[in-house]
Amino acid sequence: MKLKKLLDFNDIVIQCHNDPDADAIASGYGVLLYLQKHGKKARLIYGGAPIQKANLVLMITELGIPIEHVESLDQKPDLLLTVDCQYGEKNVRQFSAVNIAVIDHHMVRDGDLLPPLKEIRSNYGACSVIIWDLLRQEDFPLSANRNLSTALYYGLFMDTNRMQELRHPVDRDLRDSLENMCDRGKLFRFQNCNLSLNELRLTGQALSGYDYCEYSPGHGFAIVGAEECDPNVLGIISDMLVEVDIIDVCVVYCMQATGVKLSVRSCVRETKSNELAGFLAQGLGNGGGHIRKAGGFLEKEALSAEYCRLYGYSPTQLKMGARRIISARMEQYFLNQDVIYPGRSDAPDLSCEPLYQKKRLTIGYVRATDIYPAGTLVEVRMLEGDQSFSTEEDTYFVIGAEGEVYVNKEAVFRANNEPVDAPYQFRGEYAPHIHKAVRMQGPDAQEPAFKSLKDYARACVTRPGRCIHARRLERITKVVLSWSDSYLLGLPGDYLAAREDDLTDMYIIKQNIFEKTYEPAPLAD
Numbered sequence: 001m002k003l004k005k006l007l008d009f010n011d012i013v014i015q016c017h018n019d020p021d022a023d024a025i026a027s028g029y030g031v032l033l034y035l036q037k038h039g040k041k042a043r044l045i046y047g048g049a050p051i052q053k054a055n056l057v058l059m060i061t062e063l064g065i066p067i068e069h070v071e072s073l074d075q076k077p078d079l080l081l082t083v084d085c086q087y088g089e090k091n092v093r094q095f096s097a098v099n100i101a102v103i104d105h106h107m108v109r110d111g112d113l114l115p116p117l118k119e120i121r122s123n124y125g126a127c128s129v130i131i132w133d134l135l136r137q138e139d140f141p142l143s144a145n146r147n148l149s150t151a152l153y154y155g156l157f158m159d160t161n162r163m164q165e166l167r168h169p170v171d172r173d174l175r176d177s178l179e180n181m182c183d184r185g186k187l188f189r190f191q192n193c194n195l196s197l198n199e200l201r202l203t204g205q206a207l208s209g210y211d212y213c214e215y216s217p218g219h220g221f222a223i224v225g226a227e228e229c230d231p232n233v234l235g236i237i238s239d240m241l242v243e244v245d246i247i248d249v250c251v252v253y254c255m256q257a258t259g260v261k262l263s264v265r266s267c268v269r270e271t272k273s274n275e276l277a278g279f280l281a282q283g284l285g286n287g288g289g290h291i292r293k294a295g296g297f298l299e300k301e302a303l304s305a306e307y308c309r310l311y312g313y314s315p316t317q318l319k320m321g322a323r324r325i326i327s328a329r330m331e332q333y334f335l336n337q338d339v340i341y342p343g344r345s346d347a348p349d350l351s352c353e354p355l356y357q358k359k360r361l362t363i364g365y366v367r368a369t370d371i372y373p374a375g376t377l378v379e380v381r382m383l384e385g386d387q388s389f390s391t392e393e394d395t396y397f398v399i400g401a402e403g404e405v406y407v408n409k410e411a412v413f414r415a416n417n418e419p420v421d422a423p424y425q426f427r428g429e430y431a432p433h434i435h436k437a438v439r440m441q442g443p444d445a446q447e448p449a450f451k452s453l454k455d456y457a458r459a460c461v462t463r464p465g466r467c468i469h470a471r472r473l474e475r476i477t478k479v480v481l482s483w484s485d486s487y488l489l490g491l492p493g494d495y496l497a498a499r500e501d502d503l504t505d506m507y508i509i510k511q512n513i514f515e516k517t518y519e520p521a522p523l524a525d
Contacts, residue, residue: 001117002138006040006081007035009099010041010078013080013095014028015046016085017085018047020084022190023156026128026151026152027152031103046070048091054193054196058193062186062190063151063186079097083103085104086104090257103120104130105121106297106299125166126171128151129156132174149181152174154187157187158231161263165263165288167286202226202227202229202233205226206225207237207240214323219334221330222244222247224250224252226253235263238250242267249267251264251330260300260303262297272486280296280298283306284303285298303321304318355521357464357465358519360463361461363401363462366456368397369391371456374395377389381434382433383428394409396408396413397453399426401516402510403428416465434450435450435451466500468497471495471496472495473492474492477496479507488508495508495514497509
């Protein structure tokens, strides 16, 4: 959906959920300003109880956001647009309208109930990011509206636990684009009103209340339940928990109106918080963030359905049901995993596994020095995350079938790919971007000069090249990299692979990439 589609209507109401947070308010404010700029009659409303939380009252006042608390509408608007929620949900007061539209970042519960006019991006960290992306598609002058930039930045800030649980590259794009456009003084004041005395009490209760704490000494993880609170409070609890000497990994959770919010922390190399959050939320919602700090959300309906599937009956209390599912998935994650150190005597032998070769696919490539001089430290932003590289004269960036980026030396690139005289067409979800990794900090810093790799890319066709042995994984598998302090994660269905001519060069290939990129090698005569 494009924002310009909303201009087909005249009398428009933008509605937040009944207990609007910073993200919902910022999202509605962005749409409101867009409509007003185009001369449309519009208002921003919410049902439920009047807003009382100190940081939200301050946000609304300082930024001049004209949000209204209403219990009824005098007449049906031409269009009712819900932001950061979906029409018909229990936490959204239902008003009648001639037409309905939805912009949201939560998981879809029932696609049949959604109106045709919708924009749902469930893998984004905040609804503010969707609004920001839709506004820039319409060339809306964000740089000229500091209050809106501040609101959108703060909406993402609050929904991702102070930018520590960013899930999608567009989340990071908003952060980098708006961090020098927003009012830092106002943000500082908002942040210092985040924690109420009641939330301070909840924090202490969660840390000292053993009724909701579970600890696994064998794996060094803790699970703690808290009373309903803002995501930043969960972050405070999990940050403190992971500093305990016997806790390596922790998950803190609480109930919210539409599900369960998670905050995940890890202080050990063997567990990445973002991957664990994604594993816990798989099929139930969404999760992600940074290697050490991440978060997630489990949808209420999905949790109930999963509990019934596993145990044959509905949970009497969803919070306890959520705890049981989280605990079971934590045990599954830590018990049912293999850790591989390639080159060691205990590493698996793949020599008897089937051989595969690359398919003839048209992909993209960029010579690094076509963008930056040799010796430049750059950061590539792609769907899988941000990665830093140092460019050299023979550095090539290869854009794979799913938009993933690989770095090759020229000799390796030409051995595996054949440049062709044809335009390159990117077909992935998120086009990878590149910028200098070292940039000015502070109030005088300029917006990072992001450059899209697809604008520089040329087409090449993959050669069959070296064959690989590959085995389909049945368990969670981590391949520890000898040249890095990290590992490659494989989930059931992914592939563990090794080069035919060097079985110690072992790595993980995601299932969707493997199926697009590889085919069985022809049998030798």
